[in-house]
Amino acid sequence: MNLPTPLALVLLLSGVWSLVVWPPFLRRVLRDPRSRDDNGKGTRFLKVHIMLVSTSMILGAATAVIGVRALVA
Template sequence: MHARPTSIFLLAFGVWSWAIWLMFARNLWASESSWAADGSPTSYFVVHAVLTVVSIVLGTIIGVIGWRGLRASSSRSLDDTTSPANDIAKGH
């Protein structure tokens, strides 16, 4: 498995989640559907606020996994030398 492309994808997904869901939260807050006549939040607002929070938390977790994988693959690539002797010793 190629850790670096997977890690980049996970990190990008985390960033994308933050961008999309923060924009959605801003629009949710401004929506007339989110607030009752007395100024209290509607069930529409509550459900979508919960979805937003969960999505941002999951996006953060996925992004952190991607970041850690990227850092680990970078440190591994610094440890690996690409000399033919090492490839033969490793059985490649």
């Protein structure tokens, strides 16, 4: 992959940022009272946020990998 080093670094930092920021957010969502109903079942609030966090982390990991590959190549 032929990318200028500054752009590769932006991709790498962006990916690392996503992987660092989203797990604490998910922990806060899991502790939020809106995450569970009275029976302890996960609510739509929880499901939407789990999908948001997982999608963001997958894209963050992919972005970081692209940045690393661009730096190495």
